[in-house]
Amino acid sequence: MYLPVSVWFNFYHLPLKQAFRLPILLRAPRLSCCAGSVCIEAERIRPGMIRLGGRGTGVFSRPQFLWENRGRVVFRGTCRIGSNSLVSVGERGVLTIGNNFTAGTSLELICYHRISFGENTLVGWDNVFCDTDFHRTRSESPSSGYAPIEIGDENWFGMKCIVLKGTRTPNRCIVGAGAVLAKDYSSLPExxxxxxxxxxxxxxxxxxxxxxxRIHYSTYES
Structure with missing residues (x-):
């Protein structure tokens, strides 16, 4: 049902040699803006290696996937983003998604400056990554209102995490459910x-x- 949109998306954004392979598949897409660029930087280009949107789940039933790109999005390998998610990239934004990126349902990627993910990132449901405050505050030390987000390799984010501007994480880092990150943690050990x-x-x-x-459940006795 969504194949025609996927075909258009691939041929609109990618070189013909890549587009013919249909590496990007969309499900239930709402294409709010496609003015920005999309590129795939990977050694092998395979059909369906990037899947944006899904069927929905019992917890989050809405399948819609919102795409709003006025900047630049770079995929460096396979990517899976679940249902009820959105990608919003501003005119000066650069969003880089490393190889083997997997996100559950209701992911919000809001990039108006720079967000980069390392390889093998795993993101639970209902996570937000936002590199801007959308407002500039004033004080004795005024804030620019934005700063890059840099996620290391093999990071795992539990459900309902909020990752704000200026966040940097080390490799092989686990972020617990409901955590709020807003500073540089990259000096911490892996x-x-x-x-x-x-x-x-x-x-x-x-x-x-x-x-x-996988969770290994114990055998319960009555």
Missing amino acids: KCLLAGNPAMLKKTDIYLDRNDD
């Missing part, structure tokens, strides 16, 4: 856990193994 509002270091020598991350 394999660390951040949690809370504001997010703070809670534990070290902990990481997610995406090849073995």
